[in-house]
Amino acid sequence: DVKVTQSSRYLVKRTGEKVFLECVQDMDHENMFWYRQDPGLGLRLIYFSYDVKMKEKGDIPEGYSVSREKKERFSLILESASTNQTSMYLCASSFGGETQYFGPGTRLLVL
């Protein structure tokens, strides 16, 4: 079974802090994705990566950056957290255009 893990289930941070969210997959998938999910807005793609050190902006990249130094790990970085980044963050991975497998999510609260 594919396993996608996220470093934290819940996080509470202060405005202006730098926040790292980590995602690890164990199936050698080339594609990895970061989404955020908000009530009434659904899941929106922040960034994705189709190979090590490669990244592409999604629909809402502003305020975020990413890092992919190893194939199995994809990190989302909030350089200076703001209250409007309070959300549920979901990571996913896939092989080609096949099924995306999701992690359990990280619920981030920025105070």
Next chain:
Amino acid sequence: KQEVTQIPAALSVPEGENLVLNCSFTDSAIYNLQWFRQDPGKGLTSLLLIQSSQREQTSGRLNASLDKSSGRSTLYIAASQPGDSATYLCAPLGGGNKLTFGTGTQLKVEL
């Protein structure tokens, strides 16, 4: 830009009923369409993936159909059970391996 609509937004049915969840999308240039299930506060679980060349895909009590030209997909759940209670999301896959999500149908199956 792809837009995905799911109807109804919420549905409550008694146990044992057969039900249909609807998904429509505006851009028919898709590679496949995926249906997911999300339990409260959790990540997404893949249910079915229909390739753009397919009309139908089945898994157990679930059957998904795809009419790419009209931009529609349906998820049929037979003999619903309380354990089916969750939010169901459809997501067509477009260029760049990008999924676009609807806001989901929240299903409650009552005893």
